Amino acid sequence: MKRPLLQIMNVCKRFGAMDILRSVDLTVAAGRVLAIVGPNGAGKTTLIKSVLGLTRPDAGRITLMGTDVLGANAYRSSIGYMPQIARFPENLTGGELVALLKDLRGPTALLDTELIDCFGLEQALEKPLRVLSGGTRQKVNAAMAFLFSPELLILDEPTAGLDPLSSSVLKDKILVERGAGKTVMVTSHIMNELEELADDVAFMVDGRLAFSGTLDDLKRVTAQTTMERAVAAMMMRDCAEAA
Amino acid sequence: MNTMMKVLKYQARDAIRSRWLIAYALFFLVVTDALLRFSGDPVKAQLSLVSIVLFVVPLVAIVFGTVYLYNAREFVELILAQPVDRRQTYCGLYLGLTLPLIVTFVVGLALPFALNGLDALAWGRLAALLVAGTVLTCVFTAIATSIAVKCEDRLRGLGAAIGVWLLVTIVYDGFVLLVLAVLSEYPLERATLGLMMANPIDIARVGLLLRFDGAAMMGYTGAVFLKFFSGSTGMVVATLALTAWIVAPIAFGVRVFQRKDF
Numbered sequence: 001m002k003r004p005l006l007q008i009m010n011v012c013k014r015f016g017a018m019d020i021l022r023s024v025d026l027t028v029a030a031g032r033v034l035a036i037v038g039p040n041g042a043g044k045t046t047l048i049k050s051v052l053g054l055t056r057p058d059a060g061r062i063t064l065m066g067t068d069v070l071g072a073n074a075y076r077s078s079i080g081y082m083p084q085i086a087r088f089p090e091n092l093t094g095g096e097l098v099a100l101l102k103d104l105r106g107p108t109a110l111l112d113t114e115l116i117d118c119f120g121l122e123q124a125l126e127k128p129l130r131v132l133s134g135g136t137r138q139k140v141n142a143a144m145a146f147l148f149s150p151e152l153l154i155l156d157e158p159t160a161g162l163d164p165l166s167s168s169v170l171k172d173k174i175l176v177e178r179g180a181g182k183t184v185m186v187t188s189h190i191m192n193e194l195e196e197l198a199d200d201v202a203f204m205v206d207g208r209l210a211f212s213g214t215l216d217d218l219k220r221v222t223a224q225t226t227m228e229r230a231v232a233a234m235m236m237r238d239c240a241e242a243a
Numbered sequence: 244m245n246t247m248m249k250v251l252k253y254q255a256r257d258a259i260r261s262r263w264l265i266a267y268a269l270f271f272l273v274v275t276d277a278l279l280r281f282s283g284d285p286v287k288a289q290l291s292l293v294s295i296v297l298f299v300v301p302l303v304a305i306v307f308g309t310v311y312l313y314n315a316r317e318f319v320e321l322i323l324a325q326p327v328d329r330r331q332t333y334c335g336l337y338l339g340l341t342l343p344l345i346v347t348f349v350v351g352l353a354l355p356f357a358l359n360g361l362d363a364l365a366w367g368r369l370a371a372l373l374v375a376g377t378v379l380t381c382v383f384t385a386i387a388t389s390i391a392v393k394c395e396d397r398l399r400g401l402g403a404a405i406g407v408w409l410l411v412t413i414v415y416d417g418f419v420l421l422v423l424a425v426l427s428e429y430p431l432e433r434a435t436l437g438l439m440m441a442n443p444i445d446i447a448r449v450g451l452l453l454r455f456d457g458a459a460m461m462g463y464t465g466a467v468f469l470k471f472f473s474g475s476t477g478m479v480v481a482t483l484a485l486t487a488w489i490v491a492p493i494a495f496g497v498r499v500f501q502r503k504d505f
Contacts, residue, residue: 049504049505053323055505
């Protein structure tokens with residue numbers, strides 16, 4: 001059995017009359033890349049935000065490296081989060097934003113500035129964020145998530161808005177981190193890109209976890225050869241069940 | 244340095260560079276300078292400034308505060324994804340909004356007077372204006388912060404902000420006048436005092452007008468106010484009431500913020 005880094009147990013969340021998460025059970029193994037896929041509104045972002053403590057689940061437990069995360073704060077120093085939308089205070093510079101995160105996290109032994117170098121962000125970090133293009137802001141966003149060499153990286157649609165070159169740089173970085181024993185949770189709607197990265201797949205639909213296992217398992221279960229086809233098959237099967 | 248101070252430091256840096264705050268400082272610079280030039284008398288200029296401060300400061304604090312915090316939503320999420328405590332983050336956000344507004348207000352209002360040169364009496368009155376504006380800023384950014392965390396919908400939040408401002412600036416005074424008119428047969432000085440204490444702008448207004456010898460214009464009620472405010476009980480009650488107007492919205496906002504889902 002692989003060592004579990006993150007365990008999500010029986011997590012439920014309801015917003016008003018809508019069940020966003022219905023008793024989700026998910027174990028994330030250390031040193032692997034987990035792709036969370038599913039249609040829009042399936043609860044992917046809510047699940048991620050529950051792990052981060054941004055959203056408080058109504059029921060269930062979440063543990064990171066064996067300790068409960070609900071109501072705790074310190075555990076977040078082991079997580080690097082890249083949110084979907086890179087909207088930052090427009091009058092701060094990227095450098096000041098990075099300085100804020102450094103301040104909030106306290107002294108760290110080693111800063112991983114590889115993405116800042118690879119994206120060539122040194123100059124952009126001196127400008128106010130409002131003058132940066134959407135793509136450059138997304139690069140700053142990515143660089144900040146990797147900066148503290150966290151044990152767990154949570155990337156919500158990381159390549160949205162990135163050009164092919166930058167997106168390749170980011171994917172290479174994800175694989176390097178996995179090689180170094182780090183764990184990555186990533187959501188995306190671009191299956192071809194996840195196929196390069198993912199070891200495991202969690203397929204969510206309508207707040208439930210419809211499939212969880214390795215990418216090979218997913219292909220075998222659905223009798224497909226590519227991840228895109230396999231996930232599409234999963235979605236169709238789900239539609240058929242609903243009908 | 245704790246989380247609150249760290250959040251405060253960077254948020255204040257962002258806010259103070261905002262075009263809106265620069266415009267706010269310019270507004271007070273121009274108005275104060277113009278009043279000084281046209282009246283040629285610092286005391287007259289200050290009397291005109293009383294109404295302007297009481298009207299503009301709460302409006303800017305509550306509207307700018309609400310809009311600013313709605314725009315900072317993703318920034319708040321980014322902060323909360325770090326190992327931080329929510330209560331401290333909230334206080335940092337509140338102060339990071341309030342301090343730049345206070346600094347801009349103080350600079351905008353005081354600079355023209357400082358350049359003009361003042362006697363001791365005018366300095367005292369300027370200080371009273373600055374204190375009143377500062378306290379009102381603290382009250383209305385506290386309300387703005389709690390509205391921004393309570394209302395998910397930014398349009399409704401902005402509506403609530405403007406609604407609160409209209410209520411305490413205009414509607415409430417109409418209500419007080421109505422009460423006084425209907426019950427004019429009765430001695431209402433104490434009741435009026437109570438009603439005034441329930442509205443932060445009224446407390447500031449009465450406090451300022453008394454310093455400006457406006458009490459003479461307010462007849463018998465003014466005399467009651469003067470007696471109340473010049474005694475230590477009056478000052479203590481007014482200070483407590485204003486403190487409550489700052490602390491209550493913050494306490495409410497912290498409660499909501501700690502349970503909020505982003």
